[in-house]
Each structure stands twice: as C-alpha cells, then as structure tokens.
Amino acid sequence: MADRPVRSWPEWLRWVSLAGAVGILLIFLVAQRQSIDVSYGRSPSTSTRIDQPSAGENTATVPSVEAMTALIRAEPVVRLPGAVAFWDEAAVRAAAGGAPVRILVAPPGLDKDERRRVGDVDAATVRIVGTEVSGGMYQSVGTTAADWRAQFATGDVTTQLTGLVAKLNDRTAAESDRLARRDPTAAELRTVTADLRRTGVHRAPGATLTEVPARAAAAAFPAGPALYVALPQQPFGEPVPRYGPTLAAAFPKTPIVVLYGSWIEYDGPDAAEFAELATATYYGRFGDLLSRSAYPQANVLAAYLDRVADVRYSGVFDRPLPYRPLDPVRVALPALPWLFAACVVAFLLLSARAANRPGRTAPRLGTPARLAALTGLAVEMSALTDRASGPALTRGITGLLAAREALAGDLPDPHVRELLDAAQADLDEAARLLPFTGFRPDDYLGRPA
Structure with missing residues (x-):
C-alpha cells in the first residue's frame, strides 16, 4: 500500500472554523454603513417643488414705481388690474387704531423685477402681491389651516393684514376663522355628481384644472382612483360650499x-x-410660494398629490407597504457577532485538542512508515519504563500490533490510521511519565532519518 500524507477531520474542522470567523468578521465590518432611513417605503413623488406655469400663462404686469406712488397718494387703497386679495375693512381699521393705512394690491404671478417695483412704492403702508402681505420690515403669513383656507379659497387676507397693521402700530389683532361654510344645494350636487360618475372629474366654470396628473394621482391613491372637483377661487364674504363630506357619502370608500x-x-x-x-x-411648505404666484390648478394639484404620497409612504397608514426585497445581510446582522464567537471558540477548542492529542495531528509519514517509526519508539521506551508509565506503553504496543495486523490484512487505510492514532496517544502518555525527554511521538517522528 502506497504511503501518502493524511489529515484527520479535527484538523480540517479547525481551519474551517478559523476561515468562517474571518469571513463573518469581514461581512460584519462591510455592513457597518452609517445611514438613516425613516421611511417605510420609497415614495415615488417629486414634491420638492411646484412645476412652473407654461410660457405665456403668467402675463400680469404693474405700472412704474412713479405711477403706483401717485395712485397710492391719491387713494388709501389701490387695486391694480388682476388683484385677487380681499379683506374685512372694519377689522383692518380696528387693528390700525385710527392710524392711516395705505394699501397697494397687485396681481399674482409677477416676475422678480415687477415684485421689486411694487416693493419700491414707499408711500404704501402695506403691499399685497397676490395674497402675500408685507409692509415695513415685515411679511405676514398664515400659520393655521383656517388662515390658509380663507386665503387660498377666497383670497381673504384679513388675518394677515390685521396682524401686520397691528404690528406696525404696536397693537394686538383679534384672531378668528374667516371662512364660513355651507352644504351644497341639491342642484349643485346633481351637476357635480353627474360629472363625477361620467368622467371622475368635475370642472366648474372659471376653474383652471385641465387634467388630473396621472402619475401623481396613482402614487397618492394606489388602492383606486380618486374623484376630483375643481372650483375657481370662491367669492369673498360668501359661505363656501363644502362638497367633500357629501360626496364621500355618495361615493363610499x-x-x-x-x-x-x-x-x-x-x-x-x-x-x-x-x-x-x-x-x-x-401649505406650510408651499404656502408662501402659492400666495404670490399664479399657478394653474393642475400644477398645484400635482404637488399636493406628491405630498399625499410622501405621507402615505412614511408609514402613517395601516396599509400594506410596497414590496422591498429581503436583505439577508441586514436580517442576519444581529447574529453575526455570535457566529463569529462560535467559530473562534471552535477553533480554540480544536487547537487545544490537537495539542493534547498528538496522534490526531497531521502526520508527516505514510501509514507503513509511521507504523515502523512508532514500533521503534516503543522498543526504545520499553527499556526505560517504570511502574507509572508501563500500562500506557503496554496499551501502545498492543495498538501497534493491531495496526500491523490490519495493515497486513489489507484492511481500509482509515481503520489502520485510527489504530495508529490511538497507539500514538498511548505512547505519548507513557513518554510524558518518563524522567527523560525526547521520547514523545511528535518529537521522535520529527527527527531526521
């Protein structure tokens, strides 16, 4: 039988454990990225801005600074063509406390230079561009849903105007919900519901909504299409019909x-x-922009639907979230330190086993040569043994005889190696009990021939 080097399974397992520990450590270190993700899903929206109107949609202009100055000196309130802002004059007078107030009202949609011209009219106490209210060093803005509702639904800037005038005169303005509501009439509902059943969209005369932005609508309402009602800015001072609750009852879910x-x-x-x-x-994000601009309703609606999609994807809803593929590394990450520790412990235990069981270490000799070397070692040790080491030597010699018979009988090589491993362990035990050095099998087998 040809000689060939062999390795026992604990040796292989020891190095596999070490390789596993190193691999797990590398995976753990690579996965330690510093990142923050507060979203339950990735929103498809693009609501970082409102799309600008198409070319030619903003055509508002204002006179020169000199012309506007002359107008405001002649009248306390000057409304330029296209102005959309309104207010309660009695509330403004009360906020002023008798102080003179001159108000210049310009249309929305002015470009930067035209807004600068309005701002250069120093004779005006208050300047209003669209529904943006400013005066002196201040700009007055809405801070509640009631403020925004009155401002953007009817152009009512009473709250902003009284707050600014009171501030300029060191007074305190009263606060109130400026928008009165009413239920829609039966005739109004018939017209709206007929359009909604037919096309899903109702456009009242004066509304600027041409079409619903399909991409934004699908992201905002993935469970099914919504119904849309587009109305123009409502008349100032009149109750505004509230269609939502009635239509929600007519079109459940x-x-x-x-x-x-x-x-x-x-x-x-x-x-x-x-x-x-x-x-x-x-409106907290885009209210200031909407107050001075003249966006078509399609642009305003698209940004609103994107905001709804962002809120939906933020996890506020108790609804199924978009599918995200399983990341096995992140799922297993908490267990990696324990797996690393287990591999290290296995490596150390197997290393200790290999150190204490020299017969289990990787031999450098083939089976016949190893049998001959161990037999020679046993012969040399037999002249040196005493009462303590004798039993171990006897067991070793018995194992060598069994290995020789197995080798002569052409038994499987793994069986012969197992007998030699046991015999070598017994000889090692006997050698440790001798008062002489150099007789441990590892040392003896390692001597040059």
Missing part, C-alpha cells in the same frame, strides 16, 4: 379631492389619519 382655487381638501378613506397632516405639511 372613494378618495374625494376638492379644489377651491389653490385650496385643496380631502375626504374619504383615511381622512382622519392623514388629511390634516397632508394639508399642514403642504
């Missing part, structure tokens, strides 16, 4: 979106959970 000028209301599924949040975040 269907999202209802109603536009009053630039003001948007939502009714329908999950309204209690997210309608107020979507409104606050949308």
Whole structure:
C-alpha cells in the first residue's frame, strides 16, 4: 500500500472554523454603513417643488414705481388690474387704531423685477402681491389651516393684514376663522355628481384644472382612483360650499379631492389619519410660494398629490407597504457577532485538542512508515519504563500490533490510521511519565532519518 500524507477531520474542522470567523468578521465590518432611513417605503413623488406655469400663462404686469406712488397718494387703497386679495375693512381699521393705512394690491404671478417695483412704492403702508402681505420690515403669513383656507379659497387676507397693521402700530389683532361654510344645494350636487360618475372629474366654470396628473394621482391613491372637483377661487364674504363630506357619502370608500382655487381638501378613506397632516405639511411648505404666484390648478394639484404620497409612504397608514426585497445581510446582522464567537471558540477548542492529542495531528509519514517509526519508539521506551508509565506503553504496543495486523490484512487505510492514532496517544502518555525527554511521538517522528 502506497504511503501518502493524511489529515484527520479535527484538523480540517479547525481551519474551517478559523476561515468562517474571518469571513463573518469581514461581512460584519462591510455592513457597518452609517445611514438613516425613516421611511417605510420609497415614495415615488417629486414634491420638492411646484412645476412652473407654461410660457405665456403668467402675463400680469404693474405700472412704474412713479405711477403706483401717485395712485397710492391719491387713494388709501389701490387695486391694480388682476388683484385677487380681499379683506374685512372694519377689522383692518380696528387693528390700525385710527392710524392711516395705505394699501397697494397687485396681481399674482409677477416676475422678480415687477415684485421689486411694487416693493419700491414707499408711500404704501402695506403691499399685497397676490395674497402675500408685507409692509415695513415685515411679511405676514398664515400659520393655521383656517388662515390658509380663507386665503387660498377666497383670497381673504384679513388675518394677515390685521396682524401686520397691528404690528406696525404696536397693537394686538383679534384672531378668528374667516371662512364660513355651507352644504351644497341639491342642484349643485346633481351637476357635480353627474360629472363625477361620467368622467371622475368635475370642472366648474372659471376653474383652471385641465387634467388630473396621472402619475401623481396613482402614487397618492394606489388602492383606486380618486374623484376630483375643481372650483375657481370662491367669492369673498360668501359661505363656501363644502362638497367633500357629501360626496364621500355618495361615493363610499372613494378618495374625494376638492379644489377651491389653490385650496385643496380631502375626504374619504383615511381622512382622519392623514388629511390634516397632508394639508399642514403642504401649505406650510408651499404656502408662501402659492400666495404670490399664479399657478394653474393642475400644477398645484400635482404637488399636493406628491405630498399625499410622501405621507402615505412614511408609514402613517395601516396599509400594506410596497414590496422591498429581503436583505439577508441586514436580517442576519444581529447574529453575526455570535457566529463569529462560535467559530473562534471552535477553533480554540480544536487547537487545544490537537495539542493534547498528538496522534490526531497531521502526520508527516505514510501509514507503513509511521507504523515502523512508532514500533521503534516503543522498543526504545520499553527499556526505560517504570511502574507509572508501563500500562500506557503496554496499551501502545498492543495498538501497534493491531495496526500491523490490519495493515497486513489489507484492511481500509482509515481503520489502520485510527489504530495508529490511538497507539500514538498511548505512547505519548507513557513518554510524558518518563524522567527523560525526547521520547514523545511528535518529537521522535520529527527527527531526521
């Protein structure tokens, strides 16, 4: 039988354990990226801005600074063509406390240079561009849903105007909900519901909504299409019909979106959970921009639907979230330190076993040569043994005889090696009990021939 080097299974397992520990350590270190993700899903929205109107849609202009100065000196209130802002004059007079107030009202949609010309009219106490109210060093803005609703649904800037005038005169303005509401009439509902059943969209005369942005609508309402009602800016001082609750009852489980000028209301599924949040975040972000600009309702609606999609994907809703592929590394990451520790412990234990069981270490000799070397070692040790080492030597010699018979009988080589391993362990035990050095099998087998 040809001689060939062999390795026992604990040796292989020892190095596999070490390789596993190193691999797990590398995976763990690579996975330690510093990142923050507060979203339950990736929103497809692009609501970082409102798309600009198409070329030619903003055509508002204002006279020269000199002309506007002359107008405001002649009249306390000057409304330039296209102005959309209105207010309660009695409330403004009360806020002024008898101090003179001159108000210049310009249309929305002015470019930067035209807004600068309005700002250069020093004779005006208050300047209003669209529904943006400013005066002196201050700009007055809405801070609640009631303020924004009155401002963007009817152009009512009473709250902003009284607050600014009171500030300029060191007074305090009274606060109130400026927008009165009413239920829609039967005739109004018939007209709206007929359009909604036919096309899903109702466009009242004067509304600028041409089409619903399909991509934004699908992202905002993935469970099913919504119904849309587009109305122009409502008349100042008159109760505004509230279509949402009535339409939500007529079309159950269907999202209802109603536009009053630039003001948007939502009714329908999950309204209690997210309608107020979507409104606050949308107008808190874009209210200042909407107040001075003249965006078509399609642009305003697209940004609002993107905001709804962002809120939906943020995990506020108790709804199924978009599918995200399983990341096995992140799932297993908490267990990696324990697996690393287990591999290290296995490596150390097997190393200790290999050190204490020399017969289990990787021999350098083939089976016949190893048998001959161990037999020679046993012969040399037999002249040196005493009462303590004798039993171990006897067991070793018995094992060598069994290995020789197995080798002569052409038994499987693994069986012969197992007998030699046991014999070598017994000889090692006997050698440790001798008062002489150099007789341990590893040392003896390692001597040059």
